[in-house]
Amino acid sequence: MLPIMLSALTRGLRVAGQAVLSGRRYCKKTSATRICKALSSRDLGRDIKIQGYVRSMQKKKKHLFLHVNDGSCLQSLQVVASSEMYDSRLTFGSTVEITGSLEKSPHQKQPVELQAQHIQVIREGHPVNFPFKVKEKHSLEYIRQFPHLRCRTEIFSSLMRIRSEATSAIHSFFKDNGFVQIHTPVITSNDCEGAGTMFQVEPPVGERGQDAEQGHFFSAPAFLTVSGQLHLEVMAGAFPCVYTFGPAFRAENSRSRRHLAEFYMVEAEMCFVNSLEDIMRVMEDLFKTVTEGILSQCAEDVDFCHEYVSPGHKDRLNDMLKKKFTVLSYTEAIEVLKNSAQTFAFKPEWGCDLRTEHEKYLVQHSGNAPVFVINYPYDLKPFYARDNGDQPQHTVAAVDLLVPGVGELCGGSLREERSEMLRSRLDKAGMKDAYQWYLELGLGPHGGFGMGFERYLRCILGVDNIKDVIPFARFTHSCQL
Structure with missing residues (x-):
């Protein structure tokens, strides 16, 4: 049997x-x-x-x-x-x-x-007041109200099977390309992005351990990680290519369709890369290879999701896979925005960060194909982004990948490996003491990127709200189950 x-x-x-x-x-x-x-x-x-x-x-x-x-x-x-x-x-x-x-x-x-x-x-079966009816098409917004039951609907089951297949495909991509997987810590003392939107980790009062007189359980304030990048850079001193795939946390006071307090990040770091083109090639290959694998292995579920959530999205997705991703410099992107007939809530000016409305317009301007925006202003990016040394518009070798329906999907850069320039930048930012260990790494040319996993799923499936592609959504004022 x-x-x-x-x-x-x-x-x-x-x-x-x-x-x-x-x-x-x-x-x-x-x-x-x-x-x-x-x-x-x-x-x-x-x-x-x-x-x-x-x-x-x-x-x-x-x-x-x-x-x-x-x-x-x-x-x-x-x-x-x-x-x-x-x-x-x-x-x-x-x-x-x-x-x-x-x-x-x-x-x-x-x-x-x-x-x-x-x-x-x-x-026995579900009670009479069970919120989902067999022959009724419930919206994702409706089933989101029942986080303990929504996995029993056809649409959410399909979404989770696709998520599982996407996870496997991402691991396979990196394994096939010689990357070593690193389990980076969830608890960290470093703020990788310097944005200050971190959840602090502390035990209950009276259970602080040996460092109770200092007020911290650990020897320093500890936080839930916003990124595993810095830990990957440590490992890049011993391996040519490394990656991690795990949870990240942002204490952003947002209930928007684009943000979660807990989400998953795919991050990679590569040694001996000297140009943004090398990083962009891996980003594009990752997107296309993983997506083609999902379309092959989960055809029925993907078709069902497209029909249920976003009719016509499959054609748009296939079009994305066929096209070569466009490349624009940040300076060119600002000129495109300035010359557009569209009125933006945030006026585009050189030196300002790109907003969601700007990102969506740039994607549309590129024929609704993914677009790389490269060489951002020096002051917009963290200390580790490599200085291009250009004048008068001072830029760094950083790149964002913008995709239809989502905006920014990936962000990366060449890392600053020149000790004097790195030390100078940390000095100016008042971060030299906190990142003395980073100066001691002594790495050669290297670079990497991170991709938001839930944003990726939104992109390929046409799902409007990021809360609908994760099993249990965490956001401000909501932590059910």
């Missing part, structure tokens, strides 16, 4: 002759319990066992029809049983275990169905 993931039944059987086994194997004398990612047509006629949740139930005179899904795929498996197996507890959301024979379905829309021999109701 084989308990299997329903994804194997609804789409795996379409792959002739392919059998891929993964996950748990509990070997017994006469049988093995297996979870299969793909099954071949040879499994037709076999006795199997499935476990999942009832998505719909229809009772006829002689037959009972159930659609059961275990969350592993978009499509549910049809179960056909004798009407004598009917149980009043078989309602929407019921948890069931069903054994039977896997047979070819007579219906074109489903390749297989399960002829049930036994149905066990493990847990």
